[in-house]
Amino acid sequence: MMVKEGRVSIETGNAFYNPRMEMNRDITVACLEALPEISDYIDVMSASGIRGIRVKKEVSRDIRVTSNDWDEPACEIIKNNAEANGACLEVSNCGANTLLSQRSFDFVDIDPFGTPAPYINSVCWASKRAMGITATDTAPLCGAHLKSGIRTYAAYPLKTEYYPEMGLRILLGKVAREEAKYDRALKPLLCHTTEHYIRLYLGVSHGRAEADAMMKDIGFIVHCFKCKNRFELKGLAVQATETCPVCGAPVRVAGPLWLGMTKDRAFVEKVIGVLEAGQFNKKERAIRMLSLVRDELDTSTFYDHHAICRDLKATPTDIPTLLGDLKRQGYAASRTHYMGVGFKTDAPINVIRGTVLRLSG
Numbered sequence: 001m002m003v004k005e006g007r008v009s010i011e012t013g014n015a016f017y018n019p020r021m022e023m024n025r026d027i028t029v030a031c032l033e034a035l036p037e038i039s040d041y042i043d044v045m046s047a048s049g050i051r052g053i054r055v056k057k058e059v060s061r062d063i064r065v066t067s068n069d070w071d072e073p074a075c076e077i078i079k080n081n082a083e084a085n086g087a088c089l090e091v092s093n094c095g096a097n098t099l100l101s102q103r104s105f106d107f108v109d110i111d112p113f114g115t116p117a118p119y120i121n122s123v124c125w126a127s128k129r130a131m132g133i134t135a136t137d138t139a140p141l142c143g144a145h146l147k148s149g150i151r152t153y154a155a156y157p158l159k160t161e162y163y164p165e166m167g168l169r170i171l172l173g174k175v176a177r178e179e180a181k182y183d184r185a186l187k188p189l190l191c192h193t194t195e196h197y198i199r200l201y202l203g204v205s206h207g208r209a210e211a212d213a214m215m216k217d218i219g220f221i222v223h224c225f226k227c228k229n230r231f232e233l234k235g236l237a238v239q240a241t242e243t244c245p246v247c248g249a250p251v252r253v254a255g256p257l258w259l260g261m262t263k264d265r266a267f268v269e270k271v272i273g274v275l276e277a278g279q280f281n282k283k284e285r286a287i288r289m290l291s292l293v294r295d296e297l298d299t300s301t302f303y304d305h306h307a308i309c310r311d312l313k314a315t316p317t318d319i320p321t322l323l324g325d326l327k328r329q330g331y332a333a334s335r336t337h338y339m340g341v342g343f344k345t346d347a348p349i350n351v352i353r354g355t356v357l358r359l360s361g
Contacts (some may be wrong), residue, residue, distance in 0.1 A: 005054065006026065008050065010050050010053065015073075016049065021197075023286050024134065026344045027190075029059060029280075030053070030286075031247075034270040038130060040064040040105050040106045042066040042067075042109065043066070043067050048081060049074075052066070065087075065090070066105070069093065070093070071093075075092075090234060101125065105126060106127075106130065107127070107132065108127040109132040115135060116134065116171075120175055122173065124179045125182060138197070141167030142164065143157035153171070158252055161228070162303070162338070162339075162340065165336075166221075167198055168191055171200065172186075173256050187199070187205060187264065188263055189201045190263050190264070190293065192293055193338055205270070212317060215236075218256050218258065219236075219255060220255030221251075221253070222241070222253050223251060224250075229245070229349040235302065269293040272290050275287050282355055292335055297333070302344065303352060304339060306341045307308065308352065308356050309356060312357055314356050316360075319335060319341065321359060325358075326351075326355060332346050333345040346354075
């Protein structure tokens with residue numbers, strides 16, 4: 001099958017190609033354009049090779065690109081596609097962990113089929129400046145497959161109404177703990193959940209002080225399923241109350257996970273600018289999503305407006321009306337890219353519930 005994407009055309013042959021990930025690849029190209037310090041890049045699991053070929057052809061400066069795959073026939077497809085598009089890149093035929101234990105790159109990008117967990121340690125070891133990580137095992141990350149999530153990520157994910165953000169923060173927490181082993185720290189540049197996957201773009205800094213500071217953003221979320229109150233406990237050795245301080249119901253604890261920021265606002269703005277100026281098939285959708293990411297409040301959870309209304313037997317208003325009312329009361333509030341009816345705010349749950357009831361009339 002011949003596929004045209006961005007400025008390249010490839011023959012997929014028997015290699016895996018997922019058209020639903022085109023926006024993912026558009027954003028990858030835009031992110032690399034927005035990271036001038038990156039001079040070499042590896043797509044660790046390349047399949048048809050389209051991601052690496054697009055990076056080589058569409059980023060305005062010359063980046064050394066390596067496209068790797070463990071499958072030898074896939075490597076032949078990558079070579080043919082690179083030649084057909086006039087893309088000069090290195091094609092590697094190696095297992096992901098084996099290759100990353102031997103070589104390092106400015107930017108390591110991994111997009112496996114399923115969980116990235118078996119490769120996170122190697123990605124952290126081999127990434128000099130930045131990394132991109134995709135996870136499609138959202139059920140274990142979000143708490144829907146609890147035991148699998150515990151085994152895979154050494155964390156306890158709760159299945160809450162903010163489950164997409166729970167999954168992203170469980171994954172970020174896992175990467176941060178692996179990164180810290182090497183006296184390195186991650187800096188979230190742009191992290192999002194879209195459809196069936198979670199995607200992280202992370203900067204890397206080196207040094208014990210940086211790693212120690214990063215670990216202060218690891219902790220737990222305490223959640224009440226009755227009134228939807230939630231609060232953070234930072235650190236790895238914490239003591240949580242057994243009951244909700246708002247309604248007295250039993251609470252549950254999720255973590256360890258990442259409690260810090262999940263994006264660099266200036267970087268996201270830069271990526272949006274690249275998308276606006278470039279030729280990307282999915283640019284309009286990507287810009288809409290990234291605009292929400294850019295403007296999101298930096299809280300560790302969000303609220304499902306409709307879920308709160310169901311609990312209160314209230315009629316939902318539109319989200320802008322609710323956010324405007326919360327802001328007039330002196331609280332910060334924003335929409336979120338995780339869910340169309342979701343919102344973020346620093347208002348206490350009782351204020352949120354009271355506002356929803358009042359607006360319901």
